[in-house]
Amino acid sequence: MSTPTRSPESDIHHSRMDDLSGIVPSPVRPTSDRPLLLIGLGAVAVWLVLWQVVGLHMVVGLVVGYLAFLLVSYLYYRAAGGQRVGLDIVVRWLVYAAFVCAVVPLISMLWTVIGQGLPLAFEWFFISTDMKGITGTHDQAYAAGEGPLVGGAGHAIIGTLIVTGLATVISVPIGMFTAIYLVEYGGKNALARGIRFLVDVMTGIPSIVAGLFAFALFTQIFGIRDAKMGLAGAVALSVLMIPTVVRNSEEMLRIVPNELREASLALGVPKWRTIAKVVLPTAASGLASGITLAIARVIGETAPLLVAIGFAREFNWNFLEGPMNTLAVYTYWMFTKPLSPAVIEPSQERAWAAALLLVILVVALNLLARFIAKIFAPKSGR
Amino acid sequence: MSKRIDVNNLNIFYGDFHAVKDVSMVIEPKSVTAFIGPSGCGKSTFIRTLNRMHEVIPGARVEGEVSIDGQNLYGRGVDPVDVRRQVGMVFQRPNPFPTMSIRDNVLAGVRLNSKRMSRKAADELCEQSLRGANLWNEVKDRLDKPGSGLSGGQQQRLCIARAIAVQPEVLLMDEPCSALDPISTLAIEDLINELKSDYTVVIVTHNMQQAARVSDRTGFFNLEATGQPGQLVEFDDTQKIFNNPTKKATEDYISGRFG
Amino acid sequence: MTRATSSAHKPVRRPGDVVFSSLSLGSGILILLILALVAVFLIWQGMPALTAEREEISGGEGFFSYVWPLVFGTVVASLIAMVLATPVAVGIALFVSHYAPRRVGNAIGFVIDLLAAVPSVVFGMWGMAVFAKQLVPLYDWLSQNLAFIPIFDGRSATGRTLLTAAVVLAVMILPIITSVSREVFLQTPRLHEEAALALGATKWEMIRTAVLPFGAPGVIGGVMLGLGRALGETMAVAIILSPGVFTWVLTASGNNTIPAEIALNFPEAAGLRLSELIAAGLVLFVLTLAVNLFARWIVEKRSEFSGAN
Numbered sequence: 001m002s003t004p005t006r007s008p009e010s011d012i013h014h015s016r017m018d019d020l021s022g023i024v025p026s027p028v029r030p031t032s033d034r035p036l037l038l039i040g041l042g043a044v045a046v047w048l049v050l051w052q053v054v055g056l057h058m059v060v061g062l063v064v065g066y067l068a069f070l071l072v073s074y075l076y077y078r079a080a081g082g083q084r085v086g087l088d089i090v091v092r093w094l095v096y097a098a099f100v101c102a103v104v105p106l107i108s109m110l111w112t113v114i115g116q117g118l119p120l121a122f123e124w125f126f127i128s129t130d131m132k133g134i135t136g137t138h139d140q141a142y143a144a145g146e147g148p149l150v151g152g153a154g155h156a157i158i159g160t161l162i163v164t165g166l167a168t169v170i171s172v173p174i175g176m177f178t179a180i181y182l183v184e185y186g187g188k189n190a191l192a193r194g195i196r197f198l199v200d201v202m203t204g205i206p207s208i209v210a211g212l213f214a215f216a217l218f219t220q221i222f223g224i225r226d227a228k229m230g231l232a233g234a235v236a237l238s239v240l241m242i243p244t245v246v247r248n249s250e251e252m253l254r255i256v257p258n259e260l261r262e263a264s265l266a267l268g269v270p271k272w273r274t275i276a277k278v279v280l281p282t283a284a285s286g287l288a289s290g291i292t293l294a295i296a297r298v299i300g301e302t303a304p305l306l307v308a309i310g311f312a313r314e315f316n317w318n319f320l321e322g323p324m325n326t327l328a329v330y331t332y333w334m335f336t337k338p339l340s341p342a343v344i345e346p347s348q349e350r351a352w353a354a355a356l357l358l359v360i361l362v363v364a365l366n367l368l369a370r371f372i373a374k375i376f377a378p379k380s381g382r
Numbered sequence: 383m384s385k386r387i388d389v390n391n392l393n394i395f396y397g398d399f400h401a402v403k404d405v406s407m408v409i410e411p412k413s414v415t416a417f418i419g420p421s422g423c424g425k426s427t428f429i430r431t432l433n434r435m436h437e438v439i440p441g442a443r444v445e446g447e448v449s450i451d452g453q454n455l456y457g458r459g460v461d462p463v464d465v466r467r468q469v470g471m472v473f474q475r476p477n478p479f480p481t482m483s484i485r486d487n488v489l490a491g492v493r494l495n496s497k498r499m500s501r502k503a504a505d506e507l508c509e510q511s512l513r514g515a516n517l518w519n520e521v522k523d524r525l526d527k528p529g530s531g532l533s534g535g536q537q538q539r540l541c542i543a544r545a546i547a548v549q550p551e552v553l554l555m556d557e558p559c560s561a562l563d564p565i566s567t568l569a570i571e572d573l574i575n576e577l578k579s580d581y582t583v584v585i586v587t588h589n590m591q592q593a594a595r596v597s598d599r600t601g602f603f604n605l606e607a608t609g610q611p612g613q614l615v616e617f618d619d620t621q622k623i624f625n626n627p628t629k630k631a632t633e634d635y636i637s638g639r640f641g
Numbered sequence: 642m643t644r645a646t647s648s649a650h651k652p653v654r655r656p657g658d659v660v661f662s663s664l665s666l667g668s669g670i671l672i673l674l675i676l677a678l679v680a681v682f683l684i685w686q687g688m689p690a691l692t693a694e695r696e697e698i699s700g701g702e703g704f705f706s707y708v709w710p711l712v713f714g715t716v717v718a719s720l721i722a723m724v725l726a727t728p729v730a731v732g733i734a735l736f737v738s739h740y741a742p743r744r745v746g747n748a749i750g751f752v753i754d755l756l757a758a759v760p761s762v763v764f765g766m767w768g769m770a771v772f773a774k775q776l777v778p779l780y781d782w783l784s785q786n787l788a789f790i791p792i793f794d795g796r797s798a799t800g801r802t803l804l805t806a807a808v809v810l811a812v813m814i815l816p817i818i819t820s821v822s823r824e825v826f827l828q829t830p831r832l833h834e835e836a837a838l839a840l841g842a843t844k845w846e847m848i849r850t851a852v853l854p855f856g857a858p859g860v861i862g863g864v865m866l867g868l869g870r871a872l873g874e875t876m877a878v879a880i881i882l883s884p885g886v887f888t889w890v891l892t893a894s895g896n897n898t899i900p901a902e903i904a905l906n907f908p909e910a911a912g913l914r915l916s917e918l919i920a921a922g923l924v925l926f927v928l929t930l931a932v933n934l935f936a937r938w939i940v941e942k943r944s945e946f947s948g949a950n
Contacts, residue, residue: 028843057778088843095740098732099749102819105812106756109767174668181665187440195669197937198676204866204933205679205926206873208900212922216682239675246672259477263541266435267491267548268467272661277494281481300760303875303900307907328762328876335766336880355763362758370751463655 031081036073036089043069066097110359117356120149120349127357130155132314136340143343151339153354155315156330159230160361162319163309163326164299166234167241172291174238175245182246183253184275202243210239211304218308228310230319233326236304241294248290252283289373296365300358302328327358385451385468385551385582386411387432392446393611394427394436401427403611405446407601414574414583416593416620419603420635424612425586428603429554432584433469434462450552467491470550474557476537478529478544485525487540488512491548507547514580515543516573535566542573546581553577555585559592571596590636594624602632680926687920689913697913708899708921710887715898715925717891718803718878719871722810727864730815734822734860739848750823757816765880768809773800773881776808780892795893801883804891806898809877814867821863825856858940865936869929875900899925 047065050056056064070090078086120126134151141147178195186192214236218227256279264274280287310323311333331354338347387409394402402424409415417425430436431444434455448455455465478487488508492499499507508525512518517539521532529540538558545553555574559567574596577583587593593600601617616623616632627633695703733753737746777800784796833851842850878901885895897905903918910918 028841059775084843084846088845091845091848092740095732095736098729099736101729102733102753102756102812102815105767105772106752106759108771109759109763112767112771113763174671177665177668178672181662181669185662185665186669191666191669195672198673200937201930201933202672202676204869204873204929206875206900206929208873208875208903209679209683209922209926209929212686212903212919213679213682216686216919217678219686220682239679242672242675257477259473259475260479262435262438262471262473263477263479263544264490264494265438266433266466266471266473267494267544268463268465269491269494270463270655270658272655272657273494273496275661278479282479284481296758300758300762302760302762303879303904306904310908328760331766332762332876332880335762351766355760355766358760359763362760363755366754366758461655 028084029081031077031085035076035080039069039073039076042072069093113352113356113359116349116352117354120353121356121360123152123353125150126152126154126350126353127157128152128154130314134313134339136338136343139338139340139343139346142346149346149349151350153325153327153330153350153357155312156325156327156354157357158315158317159309159312159324160299160326160328160358162317163230163233163237163305163324164295166231166319167237167298168291168295170234170238171241171245171294175242175294176249176287178242178246179249179253180275182250184271184279199243199246202239203247205239207236207240207301208303208307210236211307213239214304214308226321228308228323229321230309230316230324233305233309233324234319236308237298237301240301240304241298244294244297245291248294249283249287252286252290253279255286256282285372285375289369292365292369292372296362296369299365300328300362302332305329306332327354327361331355331358387552387582387584388447388449388452389432390447390449392428392431392444392448394424394431394444395442396439397441400611402603403613405614407614407617409582409584410599411582412578412580413598414578414585414596415599415601416597417584417586417601417603418588418590418593418635419612419615420605421588422608422612423603423605425601425603426556427612429556429584429586430471432552432554433466433471435466435471437462467548468550469552469554470545470548471554471556472538472541472545472558475561476534476541478532478537478540480528480530482529483526484521484529484532484540487529488543488547490544511543511547512540514546514577515539516569516576517543533566535562535569538562538566538570539573542570542577546577550581552582552584555583557586557588560588567592590624594620600624602627602629602635604631604635683919683923683926687916687923690916690920693913693916699914699917704917704920707917708924711897711899711902711921712924712928713887714803714896715872715900715928717896718807718810718898719868721804721807721891722814722871723864723868725808725811726815726818726867727860729811730818730863730867731822731860733815733819734826735848735852737819737823738826739844739852750820753816753819753823756812757820761813761874761876762880764809764813765877768805768877768881769801772809773802773805776800776802776805780804783892791889792891795888795890797883797893799883799894801881801894802892803882803896806878806881807891809881810871810874813874813877814871817870818860818863818867821866822856822860825859826852829855862936862940865932865939869932869936872929872932873900873925875904879904899928 043065046068047061050061050064051058054061070093073093074086074090076086077089129150129152131151138147138150142149178199182192182196186195211233214232215227217235218229218232221227222229260278260282261274264278265271269277305326306329309326309329311329312323312325316322316324331351334347334351334354338344340347389405389407389409392402392405393400405428417429419425427436427442432448432455436442436444444456446456450468454460478484479490482490485508486493488511489499489504492504492507509518509522512521517536520536521540529537532540538561542553542558559570562570571592574583574585578598585593585596597620599618600620600623602615602623603612604615605612616627616629618628623632624636627636690698690704693704695701698704698707700707733749737749737753741749777796777798780796780800780802783793787793829852833855834847837847837851878898882897882901883894884897884901884905888895899921903922906914907918
């Protein structure tokens with residue numbers, strides 16, 4: 001233990017392990033976890049004193065307490081187990097803290113959305129009506145207790161379903177066939193490599209740029225007056241959705257064992273039937289789950305729709321004419337441009353309710369994707 | 383239902399790499415022909431060219447001629463899909479379709495080609511093929527269960543049933559027992575013996591005893607050095623190859639001096 | 642390797658195969674086309690702004706003067722987000738891959754995926770209504786005690802500053818960096834890890850010598866992806882930031898980013914103003930393109946040395 005020699009065997013494993021010279025083989029003494037608890041309790045005490053007695057901001061106290069905890073446990077374990085053990089403990093608790101950093105905003109956000117949105121989100125009138133004819137005076141009357149809260153997001157819910165559905169109808173065939181080309185036909189040829197590269201590039205297109213593209217395209221075709229329509233939004237979303245579908249599908253097709261393709265080809269089945277009847281069914285659950293995730297990714301998009309579809313106050317079932325609304329855009333408008341600037345609460349209530357519906361939709365899609373992947377996983381048979 | 387295969391000056395390439403050089407042989411109908419040889423000598427590559435399955439590998443191509451009853455597989459206007467319907471193939475690892483039941487697996491060759499077939503005819507074909515593969519008695523009560531639920535040996539026999547359900551003339555087997563335990567191997571070897579009364583069977587094997595047990599004629603493939611193309615060193619009656627080979631290399635390999 | 646399958650003759654092709662392979666090829670080419678169209682239409686529609694007289698552009702000093710403060714705001718907010726998010730994301734990825742038990746790890750993976758799925762408009766609302774308020778005391782303290790550093794020389798009563806937006810962006814790109822890092826960390830060869838542990842390494846030493854070097858290219862790729870995402874993120878910034886003219890101060894309102902500028906002004910824009918915004922979108926497109934290409938280049942360059950293949 002005390003001689004810092006590197007065993008010669010470590011070299012032949014892999015060059016990566018040459019780096020082991022970085023390890024200082026100082027002795028490590030056994031330590032117990034119990035002192036951590038004591039130090040932790042001490043840190044909590046420090047936090048409470050700073051917060052309640054000294055009067056510092058709660059978060060500041062927490063940070064100071066945490067840093068004190070790190071420092072004391074490092075010093076203690078360094079004394080008890082050696083410098084390497086001390087460092088190990090510190091890193092462990094840094095990693096735990098990182099996790100907390102991600103969870104706190106998530107919980108706070110969900111808490112806010114649920115708390116603010118719940119009162120209105122499941123009211124039937126909110127889900128079933130639109131904002132036709134609703135103005136600031138209605139909101140003022142409601143705030144003064146002289147009338148009911150009126151106006152809902154029904155048109156936005158319908159719009160979300162239509163636009164996202166349309167985007168799915170456009171993206172899925174293009175994305176799937178592209179993935180089929182990449183896996184089954186292209187292989188490693190130059191075109192396939194080019195497409196793969198550009199799909200990567202496409203993944204990075206900012207959503208608002210996709211919206212601008214759709215707007216510019218439809219302005220060119222229909223003229224600037226009639227450019228804003230549901231289809232334009234669907235095209236914008238497709239630009240964002242196609243690369244996700246290609247990536248997910250490509251991955252799923254790739255894990256279909258080659259042996260199955262060979263088995264089918266050896267039976268005298270043409271290649272296209274092999275793909276359509278053996279490869280795709282085998283990958284079906286993965287493909288469906290990937291598509292569901294792609295839908296989840298675009299269903300909450302606001303910016304491209306804001307630009308490409310505009311904003312409608314009422315039900316519009318025709319995606320080829322006039323603006324539509326979607327939950328995300330509705331949320332944004334209600335939140336930032338309240339009907340009555342003097343009384344913003346009713347509009348904010350609507351915004352949070354729509355946001356809650358949107359979050360529920362997205363979470364449901366994510367759960368659905370997991371469910372599909374798990375339940376219909378290959379090998380279970382029909 | 384079985385036919386004779388003539389191979390004439392066949393050369394196989396992977397891109398620029400010359401994999402197999404100048405193979406010529408005659409494979410008799412209703413016989414079992416085995417190919418043996420060390421790893422990488424091109425025997426699996428060669429057997430794939432007998433039904434153009436090598437074309438699945440990007441960059442693979444052949445020069446020369448393979449004829450089945452006088453018709454060149456590589457002739458102008460010959461569709462590889464038709465070739466594969468005549469020449470069936472069983473692979474190293476059992477590969478039943480995981481999304482299909484046992485019955486659907488057997489009928490896959492017909493179904494995937496969208497041939498219409500009455501329920502009765504389908505049942506008959508299914509039973510006949512499974513009987514032909516010595517599997518009927520083991521699975522007749524669970525034809526609707528997934529094929530991947532069977533044991534390895536049963537799966538391999540299912541694959542054989544699937545291959546003979548398209549009624550080919552030749553059956554190619556690429557190391558069909560290498561992933562199986564001894565008892566399953568024995569079942570397959572018995573089956574091969576029965577199959578030869580109807581089909582021309584060609585089998586690649588790593589196992590010399592297996593070649594000696596099942597085949598009528600044996601071909602020995604070898605390569606002079608790594609990077610060199612594989613060659614057919616000797617091709618003769620199995621008895622002769624194992625008891626009294628002509629070439630020194632064959633004798634060395636058979637007696638376990640290398641490989 | 643260009644000779645796909647053929648032997649001496651042209652292969653026979655069935656109609657089904659021809660249709661199917663052309664459909665596949667067509668879709669692939671359509672993707673190339675879409676991408677080209679995006680560039681073409683942005684250039685075409687943005688061109689009037691690029692060629693207009695200086696006086697006609699908002700601010701009256703030409704397109705460049707108009708766009709550079711926006712580029713500055715975009716880049717600064719994104720860089721801050723990247724710097725904040727990276728260590729946390731790597732920490733979470735390590736937590737999931739090497740510290741938490743497998744079941745817990747999977748559950749956390751799902752939570753992180755959820756964070757990625759939350760619509761950006763919701764992030765924006767939360768950032769403005771909840772988070773920005775929490776930062777006001779911090780901005781007060783910074784502007785009182787660190788005002789000699791120019792970026793802290795100012796305070797905001799609402800907390801709706803570029804720094805707040807950047808912190809929210811950091812939370813938004815966290816899941817992207819985390820999921821990419823988690824993937825590569827999980828792929829670390831067991832042999833390397835066990836070799837390190839067998840030589841007496843502590844957990845951290847094992848991670849430092851086996852996991853991090855192996856995962857580094859992947860992590861960098863993930864960070865760049867996150868940066869690209871932050872550059873293009875619209876709604877969160879549009880809602881949170883109280884925009885204004887260019888300023889070095891990050892703890893007070895002011896500045897704006899390209900996507901937020903477009904989202905805020907597009908609904909009412911017309912004529913040359915429209916072109917201006919589209920041209921700004923073009924600049925954003927080029928910016929994200931550059932970042933993504935750079936990311937790919939790094940990942941490919943590094944992966945040659947990583948032993949990943």
